[in-house]
Amino acid sequence: MISILLSATFGAQILRIAIPYVLAALGGAITERSGVVDLALEAKLLFGAFAAAAVGHATSSPMAGLAAGIAAGALVAGVQIGLALWLAADQVIVGVALNLLALAGTRFLLQLLFDEGSNSPYTPGFGDAVLGNPIAWLALVAAIAVPLALRHTRWGLRLRAAGDRPEALAAVGVSATRTRLFAALVGGALAGAGGAQLSLSVNGFSADMSGGRGYIALAMVILAGWRPAWAAIACVGVALGESLRIYFQVADVAIPRELAPLVPYVLTLVVLVVLGGKRRPPPASLGK
């Protein structure tokens, strides 16, 4: 039992499960810190997964698939910003609408492109080896770079200003809207890469395959007090919990079946309560 939990395969499994969560959470943290509510993470994952599978299938190249996933995530973010800032629609409603659109839209596109109701045809992937998977490296680099960029670069400073005090940004002649748009595009691209991992890892897209991961990633962002590094750690906690749940079942560990699904969330809460420090407020102008 213990030997399993310390094994490399178990570690690799945690990392594989964590990739989409971490990328979505980092994307969500960027977008939210710029002042835009990012409920649409689920849509970015789902469209990213679909685009990666469709382009990966057409070109037989997982790299092209990944690029398409990233582009699709950014595209969803562009639409989100267009509706939320250009048309000043309610940001929560925009997010929910985009998630519903993703659910039905990807199925519609499946039907249109492949004449299929729920699955896309075979798409080559990067394989199960975490170290050989460029999306894993992207997640790692992003988990380090995003917190640093937010804190130490001019882009990060402006982005945080757009989220906290957009009028201060306006006073120095920088457009808050443009800053938010750019932030959301970067955030959407990351989430789209997370979606690409979902479909490329199982060699194809299937309807509703994001399964609520976007919502969980957003919950981790909020629990982590909008700090991207902590959000990424919380996501690894979710992945650890999911891996434990899988191993409890496969290794026949006697814990009540109804409790097993709770493991990821309980574990994450414990991690955040113990290590996360005091509760952080959201960006002051979030959603405004």
Add this chain to the structure above:
Amino acid sequence: MRIRRLVTLLVGVNVLLIAIGWIVVPPPTTKPGSGLRVGLVFDIGGKNDKSFNEAAYRGLERARTELGVDVTYIEPSEGADRESALRTLAARGLDLVIGVGFIFGPDLEHLAAKFPAVKFAGIDYSPSEGVGTIANLAGLRFREHEGSFVVGAIAGMLTRTRTVGFVGGMKIPLIRKFEAGYEAGVLHTCPTCRVVSAYAGTEPKAFADPSLGEELAAAQYGQGADLIFHAAGNTGDGVFAAARERGLRAIGVDSDQYDNAPCCVVTSMVKAVDVAVVDIIKDVAAKRFRPGIHELGLAERGVGFIADERNRDLLPLEVVEQARVIAAQIVAGAIQVPDR
């Protein structure tokens, strides 16, 4: 200003959608037939799921071309849509309305009482607590445990590591039937083998999470399993991905799933949903409709396994022969197969 932008945008979207609709939706075809009107509502996955629903669709298409019945179908998206889809068809006064999937059970019972002139049929239907036979409702069920026993026996003969896996979708009695039959089958041909099993979850979305399916399979292969049988809908696609990655073997479910991973799919436990659909339509056409539960097992060719020229390299002839002997023994009652 904003209003004008909004109107412009909406008009644009509207034009676009109408254009798409024009291209995508073919004009309705009307064809003279026997006059029998049949409606069918699909489960999660829709008519082209390469599995359970697709088998029902094949049956419906066959009834349309061979029997000349007039068919309508609906692919609902979620939850309450299912009930209203059935209701819509029933309210049109069709002769027969079919719900594909266990999940339609309570809706069918409720609507059968409301529309006594319409005949209803449910694939995988099992009566709710305290509900007896309803005069205009037939349940078409399969003895999946029998077919699963046979593929389990095949797994027991093929495994080299003496460990095989089972990945289930949603944890419900229906999927437990697959697991129970499979496990008994494995132990029948390989009494010292170990069966590791896992389920994806307890909600319908457990049938639609291939990433989770891959991790469940990866964990089982990591535990030494060299062959996994899945009964998990789209979640099973992840099982095939994990098998492909490792060059290990898997067993498909419901339809012939060889194409999902030609390297690795040894056989599939098939469920003749198409036959059941055609048969119930024939019954209604001939005014032979019988309410209550109709069960199809190995004897009725309602379940079975695939052995053809495509999977010959993965499934040796002597194993196929053994499996046929076991199937015959089940039909003859010489082997009792547990269903839970």
